[in-house]
Amino acid sequence: xxxxxxxxxxxxxxxxxxxxxxxxxxxxxxxxxxxxxxxxxxxxxxxxxxxxxxxxxxxxxxxxxxxxxxxxxxxxxxxxxxxxxxxxxxxxxxxxxxxxxxxxxxxxxxxxxxxxxxxxxxxxxxxxxxxxxxxxxxxxxxxxxxxxxxxxxxxxxxxxxxxxxxxxxxxxxxxxxxxxxxxxxxxxxxxxxxxxxxxxxxxxxxxxxxxxxxxxxxxxxxxxxxxxxxxxxxxxxxxxxxxxxxxxxxxxxxxxxxxxxxxxxxxxxxxxxxxxxxxxxxxxxxxxxxxxxxxxxxxxxxxxxxxxxxxxxxxxxxxxxxxxxxxxxxxxxxxxx
Amino acid sequence: xxxxxxxxxxxxxxxxxxxxxxxxxxxxxxxxxxxxxxxxxxxxxxxxxxxxxxxxxxxxxxxxxxxxxxxxxxxxxxxxxxxxxxxxxxxxxxxxxxxxxxxxxxxxxxxxxxxxxxxxxxxxxxxxxxxxxxxxxxxxxxxxxxxxxxxxxxxxxxxxxxxxxxxxxxxxxxxxxxxxxxxxxxxxxxxxxxxxxxxxxxxxxxxxxxxxxxxxxxxxxxxxxxxxxxxxxxxxxxxxxxxxxxxxxxxxxxxxxxxxxxxxxxxxxxxxxxxxxxxxxxxxxxxxxxxxxxxxxxxxxxxxxxxxxxxxxxxxxxxxxxx
Numbered sequence: 001x002x003x004x005x006x007x008x009x010x011x012x013x014x015x016x017x018x019x020x021x022x023x024x025x026x027x028x029x030x031x032x033x034x035x036x037x038x039x040x041x042x043x044x045x046x047x048x049x050x051x052x053x054x055x056x057x058x059x060x061x062x063x064x065x066x067x068x069x070x071x072x073x074x075x076x077x078x079x080x081x082x083x084x085x086x087x088x089x090x091x092x093x094x095x096x097x098x099x100x101x102x103x104x105x106x107x108x109x110x111x112x113x114x115x116x117x118x119x120x121x122x123x124x125x126x127x128x129x130x131x132x133x134x135x136x137x138x139x140x141x142x143x144x145x146x147x148x149x150x151x152x153x154x155x156x157x158x159x160x161x162x163x164x165x166x167x168x169x170x171x172x173x174x175x176x177x178x179x180x181x182x183x184x185x186x187x188x189x190x191x192x193x194x195x196x197x198x199x200x201x202x203x204x205x206x207x208x209x210x211x212x213x214x215x216x217x218x219x220x221x222x223x224x225x226x227x228x229x230x231x232x233x234x235x236x237x238x239x240x241x242x243x244x245x246x247x248x249x250x251x252x253x254x255x256x257x258x259x260x261x262x263x264x265x266x267x268x269x270x271x272x273x274x275x276x277x278x279x280x281x282x283x284x285x286x287x288x289x290x291x292x293x294x295x296x297x298x299x300x301x302x303x304x305x306x307x308x309x310x311x312x313x314x315x316x317x318x319x320x321x322x323x324x325x326x327x328x329x330x331x332x333x334x335x336x337x
Numbered sequence: 338x339x340x341x342x343x344x345x346x347x348x349x350x351x352x353x354x355x356x357x358x359x360x361x362x363x364x365x366x367x368x369x370x371x372x373x374x375x376x377x378x379x380x381x382x383x384x385x386x387x388x389x390x391x392x393x394x395x396x397x398x399x400x401x402x403x404x405x406x407x408x409x410x411x412x413x414x415x416x417x418x419x420x421x422x423x424x425x426x427x428x429x430x431x432x433x434x435x436x437x438x439x440x441x442x443x444x445x446x447x448x449x450x451x452x453x454x455x456x457x458x459x460x461x462x463x464x465x466x467x468x469x470x471x472x473x474x475x476x477x478x479x480x481x482x483x484x485x486x487x488x489x490x491x492x493x494x495x496x497x498x499x500x501x502x503x504x505x506x507x508x509x510x511x512x513x514x515x516x517x518x519x520x521x522x523x524x525x526x527x528x529x530x531x532x533x534x535x536x537x538x539x540x541x542x543x544x545x546x547x548x549x550x551x552x553x554x555x556x557x558x559x560x561x562x563x564x565x566x567x568x569x570x571x572x573x574x575x576x577x578x579x580x581x582x583x584x585x586x587x588x589x590x591x592x593x594x595x596x597x598x599x600x601x602x603x604x605x606x607x608x609x610x611x612x613x614x615x616x617x618x619x620x621x622x623x624x625x626x627x628x629x630x631x632x633x634x635x636x637x638x639x640x641x642x643x644x645x646x647x648x649x650x651x652x653x654x655x656x657x658x659x660x
Contacts, residue, residue, distance in 0.1 A: 082625045085382045
């Protein structure tokens, strides 16, 4: 409480004086529950780039990253409690569970710490959530299909990791898209777990039983696997929505060069971690007008601009976008309206 | 032990006695070292508030470790305790809150299943590792059925107990002492406790002396089930909400805790006080120590493993000297 009062006092002083570097004495920690895939690696890299510069420019005093050894919920809960003890002013979280960390998150809030969650968000009301509009991504996939196939046709859906909110939201968006465009019909859906190998196996299993397919709607990380399955079965190549992975965009480029193949690509940018960082910084800066639920757009590439980004993605990686402070402010503004 | 045997061992008593002493001190010493390191790295953590935060999640681990200890005491191993704790957690966050009576019945029933497992393993002479590995998938499946996606909420009374702040001494420390004392008195200081442990040492002798080995196995497995239930409920009281995978890491932590606490896989040699201290040490070494050391993220996972290996290696070195 005392800490809270002093920080309020500090903010009051700062607000009346120079607006710059109000947060130069603040320490922000990042509690991450998993680092074992390319998306998470890209996420950590983006975060490191932006925060290192922020520390150098004395925007914040420290921005340390903590990754738990396993993907267990209690481990991360304990980690958050330790970060409270370390005296951090804000904690950015990519959570192992939307609900089961609420106890620890509440303790952090009670200690006067700003908590911002993203990707794996937490439901505790005192925390901020940076959420990607996955539902809209699903809807947009159908819209893009419509642009390429105005007459409609049969679609194959590849779903993500079962039981996650992300899979649920994209699926919901796809269903709504199909409802609005009845010329399309999802004839089958398989589970690809956002993984090329799993997706390839799953698609190969159902392919023989499928009618003619005009398109495959995906969740990212599964488009290249689907393409491989179609090629192996000697079936005509449908329009496969891609998910910003390097192998997917590379395949798209090859196909485009061959016969002008057209599709669309979208996914959540791992750099959204940097937006969460700036949200924490802005709240520490004394802003009280930031809504606790922030919706941010996904990162999409079209026929015209995907080749420009391809060389910047490391092999096996995924396209990202880091937020600068100004871009973050803009993203926040878009949510206040 | 006969008079002869005592006499034969007498000359060795000096060295062996010292090693044994060292062995029983080791859990406490390693806990002290970890605490000192934490105090040095982050003095702020050594406070009422700090101990509360650092140790509250160690209590469910300590309870799961005690559960595992009961099983290890009779020369068996329980690979299902982690998922069982997760299952109990899901029951606690759903049934126990919405329909307390049904919830209590399910939990008592699950202790009954543990007791039956003990009977099955004894009567059919099955390897416990196989049976409990199978059961771990059963508990996990049931947990996912109950809570397909994370959620649920701890009953208010449970969160209230877990959040209680007694004067002067943080709740987790009181809880740890209480658990250690109760189990120590029950298992180490009563005559039936000696029989229970004796089964791990020499089952034939205990059987010849007229004790029912079946009853002993059933008792130990039921006790393990009971402490598993307590562990799951405590965990949910602290986290306030459940996840079907919440306890998965506890299986190995519990085994490591028993061994670190001076227990042996065979021979009925276990120590409840050591097991609780072992669990606390593991919990502290794995998380707070690591966080306070500010290790680069790329190395954190490896560092966690290295700390555990160092702590357990010290334990193995000392027991070797004893032999």
